[in-house]
Amino acid sequence: MLGSLDRPRRVLIVEPVSDCERLIPELQANKWLVDHANLSSKIDPIYDVCVICLQAHHLDYLERIKQQIRDSQTEWIAVMSDSLRRNTGLANFIYEWFFDFHTLPFDLSRLHCTLGRASGMARLYRRITSPPTLTAGELLIGQSQSTQELRRLIDKISPTDASVLITGESGTGKELVARRLHNQSRRAAGPFVAINCGAISEQLIHSELFGHEKGAFTGASQRKIGRIESAEGGTLFLDEIGDLPLEMQANLLRFLQEMTYERVGSSKSMTANVRVLAATHIDLEAAICAGRFREDLYYRLNVLQIQTTPLRLRKEDIALFVEHFSRQYASEIGRRPRKFSDSAMNTLMSHDWPGNVRELANRVRRAQVLAEGRQIEAHDIGLAVTASMPCRPLDDYLLNAERQALEDALMHYSTNMSNAARSLGVSRPTFYRLLHKHQLR
Structure with a gap:
């Protein structure tokens, strides 16, 4: 129930119509703070959910609506007449850019449910995708x-x-x-x-x-x-x-x-x-x-x-990179970032990333451009072939062998670094340098 929330949530109604006269008091009674705006207004990213009342003349302003959705950084719900809903071009637009839609007149019980879900998803999405490392001016993304x-x-x-x-x-x-x-x-x-x-x-x-x-x-x-x-x-x-x-x-x-x-x-x-x-x-x-x-x-x-640390050794940062690059490249092509499905994220997490963050950026860019569904699926990433390749660069094998030798030496001589270095035929300073190189403590 909306009324059970301790603090009010904020909803913005864009281009309100006469049907909203009954809707606004209903939302306020359920502890929503309600604002309204027109399509030309600047929409700040402070709302839990935005509702736009679409009319026929809005078909000429779809790019403007897209920009408003991007700027608001929250979920949007479209409201329209049943006749307008049948417009094929508008239906595709709503499918790609909106959390949900409603036809007039309002079904208040259904709308309350949708608003609650949209608000919850918006807050969850912000919490996951906007950690402190993604603030303005930050260059190094990650929490590993x-x-x-x-x-x-x-x-x-x-x-x-x-x-x-x-x-x-x-x-x-x-x-x-x-x-x-x-x-x-x-x-x-x-x-x-x-x-x-x-x-x-x-x-x-x-x-x-x-x-x-x-x-x-x-x-x-x-x-x-x-x-x-x-x-x-x-x-x-x-x-x-x-x-x-x-x-x-x-x-x-x-x-x-x-x-x-x-x-x-x-x-x-x-x-x-x-x-x-x-x-x-x-x-x-x-x-x-x-x-x-x-x-x-x-x-x-x-x-x-x-x-610097290779991406395969800090995979907990991958989700943050994916979100960062998704926003960047979706904006390039003028669309809202598509979210990655669970199978797509599993594919990203299981890859070794020999090309590191640069390779990940290219994969995200490809997926945002080529994906056709509401979400990005594993096949959109294009890793099926590369993931199954039996060979890797020679440097990878040499690095793995070097790391394994260090781990073996540490296991046998964990209390004496001089003996560990001697067992590998290197000096103690070189041994410490190799430990630092492979981030072994």
């Missing part, structure tokens, strides 16, 4: 332990000007970590300049970083400001630093040591005021051993380190 630890670590590191090396698999949000470090630092008012070291040719990377003077080389028709200079007073983010050519590594090391540089074609030394963040998905220590990365540059970049 590893995500919370990551946020706490970023909060500690952000105020410093020290270089930070961000490691982790592709698609785990390394650039988002870098942006949060910048946004929470004293340099937040300055620029955040990113450069992908693996996406620029060896011939151009020097000019991209340091800039060049007019006539410095063939094709240099005018002066170019480099990324370092563009980041003055802010943060320079070197993505995929492991792909930087060796010759350029030497130039970058010199810059990091002295914080001075010269544009290509100039002899004038310039001083930089930037904080440097770097990220990579490869094992830089292995790259050092293979002669592909300078050890001195590694230690210059790795003053502080942050490691």
Whole structure:
């Protein structure tokens, strides 16, 4: 019973008709706070449920109604005449965008039941899909332990000007970590300049970083400001630093040591005021051993380190990512986000996500675009083929084998880390680094 609720719920009636004259007092008697508005009004997301009284002329304003539904962030109920309900185009619109519908005149007992269910679903939906991590300006979504630890670590590191090396698999949000470090630092008012070291040719990377003077080389028709200079007073983010050519590594090391540089074609030394963040998905220590990365540059970049966690190790965050991307991509195509069925969510939870959050975003986008039913089903996600593939990338097998070896060593030598490291043929510092890498405590 509506009257049994301790606090009133709020209902908005949009474009009320004469039949509402009896409805409004009835709702108020059952402890509903009732407001009314027209279609051109701005609807704030404060209502438990919205009721719109559709009329024939509203068929010309369906896009406006869609926008109102999106802005309200709650469930809507359509009310119309029986003749209008028979309109095929309107019926499809109501099926996709509304919680329920009623035909005039009002059946008050049925309407009370529908309002209660819609209000309950709206509140439940908000509680599930709008946790504190999804507030405005938040970049790192999730409530898993590893995500919370990551946020706490970023909060500690952000105020410093020290270089930070961000490691982790592709698609785990390394650039988002870098942006949060910048946004929470004293340099937040300055620029955040990113450069992908693996996406620029060896011939151009020097000019991209340091800039060049007019006539410095063939094709240099005018002066170019480099990324370092563009980041003055802010943060320079070197993505995929492991792909930087060796010759350029030497130039970058010199810059990091002295914080001075010269544009290509100039002899004038310039001083930089930037904080440097770097990220990579490869094992830089292995790259050092293979002669592909300078050890001195590694230690210059790795003053502080942050490691992102792959999605397969924090699956409790998947539902929050799904909601976030659903809203984002449904808005792109101009429709209300379709909800994922239980079977679809089970499919998402059982997948290993080798492409991490980036892969999940693509799957959600595909499902929101291609799904034809009221809900997104498992077959809309397109994981049936990939989930059954017997092979995975070689790196996955190597990582699993490394983790298993660590777990075996911990099991046999749980009270003596030196013996555990010795059993694997590695030093104690390397053993601790591997434990941190695999998040084993």
